[in-house]
Amino acid sequence: MLQAKVTGVDPEPGRGPRPDVVLAVENLTKTYAGASAPAVQDVSFEVRTGEIVALLGPSGCGKSTTMRIIAGLEDPDSGTVGLKGREITDLPAHRRNVGLVFQDLAIFPHLTVAQNVAFGLRMKRLGGAEISRRVDDMLRIVELPPETFRERMPGTMSGGQRQRVALARTLVVEPDVVLFDEPMTALDRRLRDRLVIELRNIHKRLGIPAVYVTHDQESAAALADRIAVMRAGEIIQTGTSLEIYSAPRDLFVADFFGDINCLPARVVRDAGGAMSAVIGDRTIPGIVTGISEGDALLCIRPGQLSLSSRPSERALFPVELRSWHFDAGVFTYYVSGQGGLTGMTKDIVVTSTKPAPDVGSGELWLEADVRDLQIFPS
């Protein structure tokens, strides 16, 4: 029996600051002048020592605004930001010891690589020799050998190299927390995968906790220890990638985390008072909790479905194969439901590492374990 698990939002109210919490964002709210709805609505979350937390959501969900409030580039209407135990909500950006890697990198074009990386250290008034040493060390960590890159101008470097300069510049001042603003957006697939691995390595090495703001669920899952899914200014769900994938709080979250098939169904109460889901002409008892009678959606992942030529106790209903393709070890099948599955505009997607049975003109049945079915109100 599957319950729609609510993982909930960190932190629990009423508790004092815990020693391992580095960044504590509490009840942030901000509405821009002239806007009809708040950009950020009562947002709270924590980042603990050594953790990477992702703020994940579509454009306009408030993740960038939240990040800018943490960095000190915007003021919230209400709420607080705490860093290493002290409240920084009213501190100007240049006194917060927060790091931020911008989406456009914001590398100063009129300074060399070394001067760029040294900038924050100069603002701290460190000595010339000390600055030089730290700059060289950091350049080596981000794999830009100082001998080659110290005196280079950013305009002569590739996008990937400039990204490492931005990283070096941000990390060399040892901020208490680092914010990443969609660093993967401009990169192609290969560079993105490489960068994810490099970021994880650097993060492990330096141990600086980070907040990773993105709309890309894949890189969030690859990089972050915990993910906070945002929509319309609110955090909908927080958890690990696996938790959210297995038990999404609502349809939006489920759909954001990979493909999902949703079949129209109805929730009915039978004579004995128990709730069942009715799909087509099939009634599935015992999978409904927390949802009242009425229209609903039965959802299941493509990988949790399978096809067979004979009905079994796992069979849901007969389907017809529309098309399929094979790519990198995975078969993807598009089937359409028969037998009373009205209201479906899209084909059902089934993925498998094994080929579907060859049925000719025979029947094809869609199979699943009913415990994998998730139900959401419509």
Add this chain to the structure above:
Amino acid sequence: MTPQARKRNAPYLLLAPAGVLFLAIAVSALMMVRLSFGEKTLEWESWTLANYRALSEGVFVTGFIRTLRLAVIATALVLLLSLPVSLLYARVTSRMVKRLILFIILLPLFINQLLQSYGWISLLGPTGIVNNLLVGSGIVARPLRLLYTETGVIIAMVQLALPLAVLPISSALRNIPASYEEAAAILGAPRLRVLWEIVVPLARPGLWAAFLLVSSFNISAFVLPLLLGGGRVTTVPMLIREQMGPLLNWPQGAALAVVLVLLTLLVQRIAGLQRRGGTRT
């Protein structure tokens, strides 16, 4: 001409109309140079250096020094004042406010210099608005002598030259992404540091263009010193006019003009060397 050659040269044809105008100016400038070597009443036939030697006379030397002094002070003030104004204009997001600022800044260019001068006369006089405010609020005991002094002239020159500086500077500032300033702030730079380390260096092309425009404009100031100087502030352009007009000594006027232009180019060249030296710390 082959079709390819015609295609290559076609863009240059677009220069033709402006080229004609430029040619006219160039020709008259060359004529002025020729004139400067002539003698009064025998302008085109004679050759002499007398006009240039005459420039060592007291009235001319004083005129050059005064002209340069006024221009340097006014240019420096304009550049200083235009930076915050340009910053404001570039960073303001509200379109209404932007238009309002632009209108106020450009206003001096719309109004005839003569009329503006009369406006300044009524503003800066001993019973003018400025002095009324200063005396009335108790900042000074007696009205300041602003009118018919160098100070008054400089004030008016600054106001007139401001739009010439604000336009190129704010254009350069608009090209600096806001994220650069934000990045500098997050790295620990307070506001002024951000301006000095990031904004000003990146706005340099705009600053240079502003300097060229404003310095040329101020060195050639004629109407403002004439009307607001009360006869006590004599600049080289006024001296040139004196030679060309009442004194009917065109060659002398021409010599003054040639030297003024050369001085302007020299001043700008010196400033240019300073610029290329850079301010890398």
